[in-house]
Amino acid sequence: MPRVTAPAMSPRPAAAGRRASRPLPLALVVLGVAFLWAGCGLAVCGLAGCGSPRRLPTSAQRPSDEPEPVPGLLEEPGEQARPFVLTDQTGEAFDSRSLAGKVWVGSVFFANCPGPCFRENQALADMLREIDSPDLLVVSLTCDPENDTPEVLRRYAERFDADTSRWKFLTGDMETIKTIANQSFRLPAEVGVHSERGVVFDRQGRLRGGYHLLQADRVDLLKKLVREILDEPADDPPSATPAAVTPSAPSIPAGAGR
Numbered sequence: 001m002p003r004v005t006a007p008a009m010s011p012r013p014a015a016a017g018r019r020a021s022r023p024l025p026l027a028l029v030v031l032g033v034a035f036l037w038a039g040c041g042l043a044v045c046g047l048a049g050c051g052s053p054r055r056l057p058t059s060a061q062r063p064s065d066e067p068e069p070v071p072g073l074l075e076e077p078g079e080q081a082r083p084f085v086l087t088d089q090t091g092e093a094f095d096s097r098s099l100a101g102k103v104w105v106g107s108v109f110f111a112n113c114p115g116p117c118f119r120e121n122q123a124l125a126d127m128l129r130e131i132d133s134p135d136l137l138v139v140s141l142t143c144d145p146e147n148d149t150p151e152v153l154r155r156y157a158e159r160f161d162a163d164t165s166r167w168k169f170l171t172g173d174m175e176t177i178k179t180i181a182n183q184s185f186r187l188p189a190e191v192g193v194h195s196e197r198g199v200v201f202d203r204q205g206r207l208r209g210g211y212h213l214l215q216a217d218r219v220d221l222l223k224k225l226v227r228e229i230l231d232e233p234a235d236d237p238p239s240a241t242p243a244a245v246t247p248s249a250p251s252i253p254a255g256a257g258r
Helices: 012-020 025-048 116-129 150-158 175-187 216-230
Strands: 085-087 093-095 103-109 136-142 167-170 197-201 207-212
Touching: 085 136, 085 175, 093 136, 093 207, 103 116, 103 175, 103 216, 116 136, 116 197, 116 216, 136 175, 197 216
Parallel strands: 103 136, 136 167
Antiparallel strands: 085 093, 103 197, 197 207
């Protein structure tokens, strides 16, 4: 019988193995780095709030005009919020002096925010439904007044079934809004960039604390603080008030009639 021998090994698999060990094409490496960078940018945006991704500053890097974060609960009531006049979602002038004797929550947002602002305002809407008191109001400042005209804010407020007597969505001059947010709310505010905290003021207009609105346990603490302040004696508001924040331009932004 003829002898059966094993076939000779082909050199092609070895060559294939050598080809497999070659470095990835440069285009794939660049694409992978791009995806990684985009993921990091989204993570930073989620931490910093809406707007363009930016590096979160440390205490040493914090801009001099950016307020320190509001503690959850202030040991002593803060200073009174400075009076201001802006324009609400109905197109009417809103004078903050009308808040005297009320408990109110302040926040910053903008209507084109891709997601966090909706969740922030949904938490505030739930709070207003749960604490159904005429003495509780919410004051929400837009940080994009060029686009957030009264008509835009009216349609936005309708998404939350906002009662115009209890929830004011306000627009006006950006410098005025930034001053109110920084000095009275103690929240950072730039065009399209803001904090996702809600801050609570008592019947005398004094800051009492603030909590993150995207965390359920923090929202529960915010509601607890609001209830406690509502239960405090309704003393007459102090007669002396801080100097008003004077707008550097008309309160009603250009294009408000569109």
